[in-house]
Amino acid sequence: MRRSRWARGGRKAALLGSLALLLSGCSASDWERNLRFGFPTGVTKQATRIRVLWTWSGVTALVLGVVVWGLIFWCCLRYRKKSDDLPRQTKYNFTVEAVCFAFPFLVIAGLFYRTVIVEDYVNKVTKNPDVTVQVDAFKWNWQFEYHTVKDASGKAQRKVYPGRTNLTDSSGTVQTRKDAASGCGSAVGATADACGGPNADGQTSGPGPLYLSTVGSQNEIPILVVPVGKSVQVDEHSLDVIHSFWVPDFLFKRDVIPYGTTSTARDNKFEFTATTTGRFVGRCAELCGTYHSQMNFEVRVVPMSTFTAYLTALQKIGPDDPARQSKALAAAKMPAYATTTYPLTTDRNARAASQKQGG
Ligand SMILES: [Cu+2]
Numbered sequence: 001m002r003r004s005r006w007a008r009g010g011r012k013a014a015l016l017g018s019l020a021l022l023l024s025g026c027s028a029s030d031w032e033r034n035l036r037f038g039f040p041t042g043v044t045k046q047a048t049r050i051r052v053l054w055t056w057s058g059v060t061a062l063v064l065g066v067v068v069w070g071l072i073f074w075c076c077l078r079y080r081k082k083s084d085d086l087p088r089q090t091k092y093n094f095t096v097e098a099v100c101f102a103f104p105f106l107v108i109a110g111l112f113y114r115t116v117i118v119e120d121y122v123n124k125v126t127k128n129p130d131v132t133v134q135v136d137a138f139k140w141n142w143q144f145e146y147h148t149v150k151d152a153s154g155k156a157q158r159k160v161y162p163g164r165t166n167l168t169d170s171s172g173t174v175q176t177r178k179d180a181a182s183g184c185g186s187a188v189g190a191t192a193d194a195c196g197g198p199n200a201d202g203q204t205s206g207p208g209p210l211y212l213s214t215v216g217s218q219n220e221i222p223i224l225v226v227p228v229g230k231s232v233q234v235d236e237h238s239l240d241v242i243h244s245f246w247v248p249d250f251l252f253k254r255d256v257i258p259y260g261t262t263s264t265a266r267d268n269k270f271e272f273t274a275t276t277t278g279r280f281v282g283r284c285a286e287l288c289g290t291y292h293s294q295m296n297f298e299v300r301v302v303p304m305s306t307f308t309a310y311l312t313a314l315q316k317i318g319p320d321d322p323a324r325q326s327k328a329l330a331a332a333k334m335p336a337y338a339t340t341t342y343p344l345t346t347d348r349n350a351r352a353a354s355q356k357q358g359g
Pocket of ligand 1: 137242243244284285286287288292295
């Protein structure tokens with residue numbers, strides 16, 4: 001009698017639940033998005049996978065929490081003291097012990113398995129990404145070098161200043177000189193080795209092509225422009241101490257480790273594919289010295305045509321103009337300066353107080 005009442009109640013609850021789901025018109029992905037428990041949405045394919053893992057891990061924890069609390073309360077009520085008689089004593093219940101061991105193990109194994117799958121996806125670096133950029137971190141700013149962009153035929157084309165060579169001496173000081181005669185830097189067709197650039201191991205052994213680049217300054221926030229929906233490979237390089245490339249909206253950060261100033265062979269690499277256009281703030285996430293907190297940058301995710309226009313403008317302006325970033329951004333019809341963060345200012349009156357004095 002009691003069992004059938006429970007069964008009827010359970011059926012009714014399941015029916016009402018599915019009806020509510022049907023009437024609210026929510027898909028599984030809508031539910032997932034609403035059940036983030038405050039976690040940011042993320043703007044890359046990789047971030048989406050991280051968020052989905054987070055959501056369902058949270059849901060699993062909640063369901064388990066409800067089960068555990070339910071069992072606790074059920075025990076409290078069912079086995080509360082009813083008389084002074086000693087209750088029946090039991091021990092060695094193999095079934096209960098086996099379930100209590102196997103169930104948590106299965107839950108942990110499941111969470112571990114899903115975590116490894118997502119981690120592998122986030123860490124995956126493909127052989128032929130759509131865009132490759134080198135991110136150089138140094139105390140206390142960033143330089144972005146655009147190395148290759150895939151053309152319509154799927155071939156990676158190098159993005160260099162034609163006729164210019166990058167000379168890096170043993171102290172790591174970068175010099176540039178005109179080198180029209182060598183043909184180096186004329187991009188298409190010339191191999192990196194022929195130009196003395198990074199060889200197959202990524203080792204820079206001598207003068208190499210001068211890639212399109214922008215660098216942040218005390219007055220200008222460095223901006224990394226990338227196309228939406230394309231895989232972007234980031235090669236991280238540090239010129240001094242450990243920094244960390246962090247874009248909160250990517251739900252991702254990766255340390256930038258110094259392995260000597262000229263070698264890029266062992267530098268960290270990662271890939272992302274942005275799914276939404278927009279401007280996103282980036283920060284250094286590894287304490288690297290006095291102005292660590294000011295080591296900000298901006299990532300701009302734009303349509304492919306805008307990205308191409310930006311690189312074309314950058315190439316036209318040349319590497320010697322310190323204002324090339326803002327000029328190229330303006331030429332590609334984008335705001336010329338960062339909008340998500342601002343350069344360091346030591347003037348304490350530069351910004352309005354957030355709270356009324358004496359308030
Ligand atoms: Cu730093």
